[in-house]
Amino acid sequence: MANKKKRHRVLPGFGLSIGYTLIYLSLMVLIPIAFLFLKASTISLAEFWETVTDERVVASYKLTIYTSFIAALINAVFGTLIAWVLVRYDFYGKRIIDALVDLPFALPTAVAGIALTTIYAPNGWIGKYFEAMGIKVAYTPLGIMVALTFIGLPFVVRSVQPVLHDLDRQYEEAASTLGASGSQIFVKIILPAIFPAILTGFALAFARALGEYGSVVFISGNMPMKTEIVPLLIITKLEQFNYAGAAAIAVVMLVFSFVLLFLINFWQWKTTKKYQMN
Amino acid sequence: MIVQELREKNIKTNTEPGLLKKWVLITIALGFLGLFILVPLIAVFSEGLNKGIELYFASLTERDALSAIKLTLLTAAITIPVNTIFGVLAAWGITKFNFRGKNILITLIDIPFAVSPVIAGLVFVLMFGSQGVLGPFLEANEIKIIFAVPGIILATIFVTFPFVVRELLPIMEEQGTEEEQAAITLGASGWQMFFRVTLPNIKWGLLYGVILCNARAMGEFGAVSVVSGHIRGLTNTIPLHVEILYNEYNFTAAFAAASLLALLAILTLILKSLVEWKTRKH
Numbered sequence: 431m432a433n434k435k436k437r438h439r440v441l442p443g444f445g446l447s448i449g450y451t452l453i454y455l456s457l458m459v460l461i462p463i464a465f466l467f468l469k470a471s472t473i474s475l476a477e478f479w480e481t482v483t484d485e486r487v488v489a490s491y492k493l494t495i496y497t498s499f500i501a502a503l504i505n506a507v508f509g510t511l512i513a514w515v516l517v518r519y520d521f522y523g524k525r526i527i528d529a530l531v532d533l534p535f536a537l538p539t540a541v542a543g544i545a546l547t548t549i550y551a552p553n554g555w556i557g558k559y560f561e562a563m564g565i566k567v568a569y570t571p572l573g574i575m576v577a578l579t580f581i582g583l584p585f586v587v588r589s590v591q592p593v594l595h596d597l598d599r600q601y602e603e604a605a606s607t608l609g610a611s612g613s614q615i616f617v618k619i620i621l622p623a624i625f626p627a628i629l630t631g632f633a634l635a636f637a638r639a640l641g642e643y644g645s646v647v648f649i650s651g652n653m654p655m656k657t658e659i660v661p662l663l664i665i666t667k668l669e670q671f672n673y674a675g676a677a678a679i680a681v682v683m684l685v686f687s688f689v690l691l692f693l694i695n696f697w698q699w700k701t702t703k704k705y706q707m708n
Numbered sequence: 709m710i711v712q713e714l715r716e717k718n719i720k721t722n723t724e725p726g727l728l729k730k731w732v733l734i735t736i737a738l739g740f741l742g743l744f745i746l747v748p749l750i751a752v753f754s755e756g757l758n759k760g761i762e763l764y765f766a767s768l769t770e771r772d773a774l775s776a777i778k779l780t781l782l783t784a785a786i787t788i789p790v791n792t793i794f795g796v797l798a799a800w801g802i803t804k805f806n807f808r809g810k811n812i813l814i815t816l817i818d819i820p821f822a823v824s825p826v827i828a829g830l831v832f833v834l835m836f837g838s839q840g841v842l843g844p845f846l847e848a849n850e851i852k853i854i855f856a857v858p859g860i861i862l863a864t865i866f867v868t869f870p871f872v873v874r875e876l877l878p879i880m881e882e883q884g885t886e887e888e889q890a891a892i893t894l895g896a897s898g899w900q901m902f903f904r905v906t907l908p909n910i911k912w913g914l915l916y917g918v919i920l921c922n923a924r925a926m927g928e929f930g931a932v933s934v935v936s937g938h939i940r941g942l943t944n945t946i947p948l949h950v951e952i953l954y955n956e957y958n959f960t961a962a963f964a965a966a967s968l969l970a971l972l973a974i975l976t977l978i979l980k981s982l983v984e985w986k987t988r989k990h
Contacts, residue, residue: 440889442898447801451813454794458866459819462831465841469834508740515737519730527738529981533745535920536973536980538927539825540947541966544954545748548755548963555747580744612729641824644929644947648954661826665934668830673839680827691822695815 466684469677481678486654487663491682494660497571498639501578506632509586510624516587517594531588534581539644546577547649569651574659577645582635589631593624626701633694637687752970756963767953767961768968775941776949776965779857780926783945787864787925792918795872800906802873803880804888814877820869828866829934832859855937860945863931868921875917876910883909912987916980923976927969 470478481487516528534542550557550567560567567573597620605615643661650657658666660683667676757764767773798817802810820828834840836853846853853859887909891901907914929947936943938952946965953962 440892441804441885442892442901443797443800444805444807447797448805448807451794451798451801451817455798455813455816458862458869460816462835462866463819463823465835466827466831468841508737511733512737512741515734519734521734525981527741529977530741530745532977532980533749533973536923536927536976537749538929538947538969538973540929540950541752541927541969541973542748544950544962544966545751545755548959549747549751555751556743576744580748583744612726637822641822641827643824643826643933661824661930664824664826664830668833668934671839673834673837676830677834680824680830683824684827687822687824691815691818 463684466677466680469674470681473674473678477674478678481675482682486658487660487679489655490658490660490663493571493574493657494640497574497659498578498636498642501575501582501639502632502636504575504579505582505586505635506628509583509631509635510590510628513587513590513594517591532584534583539581539642540648542580543577543645543648546580546645547573550576550649568649569653569657571657573649573651574646574657577649578639578642581642581645582639585635585638586628586631589627589634590624593627594620597623626697630694630698630701633690633697637690637694640687640690641683749970749974752963752966755959756967759960763960764964764967767964772940772944773949773961773965776944776946777968779860779943780945782857783861783864784922784925786861787868788918788921790865791868791921792872792914794869795876795917796910796914798873799876799880799910803877804885817870817873820866823866825867825928825930826934828931829863832862832866832935836862854935855939856943859935860932860943863935864925864928867928867931868924871921871924872914872917875913875920879910879913880906912983916983916987919976919979919983923973926972 473481512531516524516531547554547568549555550560550573552558552561552566552568554568557567565572567576601619602615605619610618641661643659643665646659647662650659650662652658652662660679664676664679664683667673667679802813833854836842836846836859838847838854840854853862887905888901891905892898896904926945927947928945929951932945933948933951936945936948938944938948940952944952946969950962950965950969953959953965
């Protein structure tokens with residue numbers, strides 16, 4: 431308590447820093463988002479409902495959620511495996527591989543989009559093999575999943591990696607000496623310890639995928655009802671000068687993302703509390 | 709004796725089947741990363757260079773490409789200082805003082821991470837566009853924000869808003885307030901304390917945040933695409949220039965421009981690794 435008071439008294443800049451933060455945050459983020467809700471409220475509730483439950487819009491919600499979910503799931507599995515390999519094994523070039531995991535954060539989405547489209551097009555480097563098997567990747571929901579898997583890749587790796595690194599190995603050794611097999615050790619000892627991190631990474635990748643535009647718009651083909659994602663639909667409305675319609679769909683999407691963000695934060699807060707208590 | 713036996717058994721379980729498992733897992737991990745990360749990266753350069761090095765450089769030095777490069781640099785040059793100043797001030801206030809509503813403030817700062825880039829662009833169109841709230845006022849005063857450079861800069865500031873402050877928060881929280889308190893007690897002014905004590909302590913974290921902020925600022929596509937209006941030579945950044953060329957089936961030029969951004973991404977990763985290595989050493 432004494433420390434608290436002292437901190438207030440001794441260090442300068444509280445008013446300046448928090449004041450500036452609040453003003454800048456309001457001007458750049460809060461007020462613009464408030465205007466979005468305001469614009470969406472300029473149409474009647476019936477109109478709003480009609481816009482956001484239109485057949486084409488509902489199809490895009492379903493597509494966006496379903497492709498994002500599958501992509502996040504793929505990342506949960508392979509991300510955990512990559513984190514495992516990077517933490518537990520030594521091999522030549524490991525540091526470069528470790529740095530490359532972050533490429534999807536650093537590579538602009540439009541670049542990823544055109545590169546993946548070119549590779550997975552029917553005559554592309556990888557797409558031609560799928561084509562030979564009769565599977566189309568680019569311009570189908572499968573292509574969207576490829577793009578979303580790319581952009582979500584670092585999330586699970588980066589949330590599992592530190593947890594796995596700090597994991598005390600003595601429990602694994604104890605289990606091993608007591609005769610547990612490798613898979614038993616993984617399922618009963620390692621997985622429970624890293625599961626919260628996997629789930630956090632999964633949720634972050636999922637949330638990111640829901641709003642993704644740049645990498646998807648090239649590979650998806652943008653066919654209404656089939657391969658049209660929600661962000662693209664917002665742009666379409668905007669290009670038709672249907673500003674209120676665009677705002678209405680954006681509000682639905684925003685509320686969905688906020689709820690998801692809230693759940694992730696709540697979950698992280700709960701697990702860190704549990705961790706601190708132990 | 710028993711311990712000895714157990715240890716031998718333990719060593720045994722870690723040998724041959726363990727070694728096989730190790731290499732199978734490494735192969736799967738590298739295969740996945742190769743397929744999803746290395747192949748696209750190689751594709752960018754190979755497609756950009758497939759009609760020869762001369763065409764590659766010609767497509768990077770034509771007028772529209774140069775103006776896109778200029779606009780991208782200008783956007784980053786404004787966005788980074790603005791978000792860095794905010795990031796340092798916000799992190800200072802949040803980590804060095806106790807006040808109510810701190811967690812709410814942190815959550816609010818995180819909002820741009822949760823917002824789709826397209827929505828980030830949309831909010832500025834709704835504010836400053838011709839049909840927007842401030843539209844009539846701006847038109848009367850002949851100020852153009854949407855479909856012009858200011859809109860691009862605003863949208864970029866929005867999407868990169870949390871980058872610097874997010875990197876600084878954990879570092880400054882961990883460092884506590886003792887060093888700063890000592891400086892102030894010994895008679896340092898606020899600015900002396902900041903430049904001699906705080907800044908040296910956070911410089912690597914700050915640099916890290918700036919690197920990430922820069923990568924996103926130069927590469928942002930969705931938000932910028934909504935507000936730019938795609939006017940060639942005027943409101944095209946490099947990512948938008950890539951999109952236009954690609955949609956015109958001018959693939960070689962599109963990938964040549966894209967390769968600039970890919971180089972930026974590689975440079976970002978190298979700098980990021982260097983900073984991580986530096987901070988680990990400290």
